[in-house]
Amino acid sequence: xxxxxxxxxxxxxxxxxxxxxxxxxxxxxxxxxxxxxxxxxxxxxxxxxxxxxxxxxxxxxxxxxxxxxxxxxxxxxxxxxxxxxxxxxxxxxxxxxxxxxxxxxxxxxxxxxxxxxxxxxxxxxxxxxxxxxxxxxxxxxxxxxxxxxxxxxxxxxxxxxxxxxxxxxxxxxxxxxxxxxxxxxxxxxxxxxxxxxxxxxxxxxxxxxxxx
Numbered sequence: 001x002x003x004x005x006x007x008x009x010x011x012x013x014x015x016x017x018x019x020x021x022x023x024x025x026x027x028x029x030x031x032x033x034x035x036x037x038x039x040x041x042x043x044x045x046x047x048x049x050x051x052x053x054x055x056x057x058x059x060x061x062x063x064x065x066x067x068x069x070x071x072x073x074x075x076x077x078x079x080x081x082x083x084x085x086x087x088x089x090x091x092x093x094x095x096x097x098x099x100x101x102x103x104x105x106x107x108x109x110x111x112x113x114x115x116x117x118x119x120x121x122x123x124x125x126x127x128x129x130x131x132x133x134x135x136x137x138x139x140x141x142x143x144x145x146x147x148x149x150x151x152x153x154x155x156x157x158x159x160x161x162x163x164x165x166x167x168x169x170x171x172x173x174x175x176x177x178x179x180x181x182x183x184x185x186x187x188x189x190x191x192x193x194x195x196x197x198x199x200x201x202x203x204x205x206x207x208x209x210x211x212x
Contacts, residue, residue, distance in 0.1 A: 019061075020052040022075055026068045040067050042114070062117045066092065093118050095128040095146065102170045107162070107202055116146070116209075125151040127203060129162065129172075137172050140187035145210055147172070149203025160205035165194055170202070 027037060038048040041060050051058055058076065065072040070082040094112035104110045107127055116128050129147045131137070140160075141147065147160075155161045155175040163184060164170050173184035173194065184194040 017078065019058050019076055022078065023052060023064060026064075026070070030068075037064070037067065066117060091118055092116070093126045093128055093148065095130060098129050098132055098134055098172075101129065101162075105164065105170060116148070118148070124153065126206075127151065131172075134172065136186040136188050136191040138188065140174075141172075141208065142210065145208055147205055148207040148209065150206045151203050153204050153206075155201060155204045162202045162205075164200040164202055165196055166199070168194060175201075175204075 023037075027034065034048055034052075035045050038045045041048065041063055043051075043060075051060065061076045062072050065075045068075075071080060074080050074082045092115040095114050095116055096107060096110045096112050100110040100113075101107055113130065118126060127149055129149065131141045131145045131147050132143060134141075147162075149162055157176050159175045160172065161175045161184070162170065162172055163175075165184070171184060171194065173186060176183040176185065180197070182194075182196050182199055184196075184199070186193070
């Protein structure tokens, strides 16, 4: 997704009374077509036209706001200033398929399939995993749910983690530590508990979302 700045054009405020008009004015201010915006959002031009024509409670507000670097609240209902503030600023977080992360042996080597939007905490670094076809934890996490991990925090007992274990590979497990031994437990007792002195914790789970 390309992020462009409204303020580079010298336009500081757009006075329009509908979501559709504000989007069209933003497009005009950058000389961009609706087909370009539809491509940025991953939808068809027809879907975008329908959204702009019939969107009383429009979808993709946060995504469009991110593309144009404007306030989502202003874009949706015209309230306040179009300029981003600390209260409404969002960041993009990469979403990876679990199978791709397992195959590449590291999050950084996998290619994200899309991006999520989160309010930032600049002391933290996030990534997300699409949970799918992973039997050892399927009783804990819903199929196709999105697991959001934080790379910058250490797990506590009972935390869920994405870990890289020597001779095992990348796993999602519940984390415990007892007598300096790391214990990684599956949700399904049919799978083995992993015990080790050391493993690379790639991220600690902080949030689970349902993917629609």
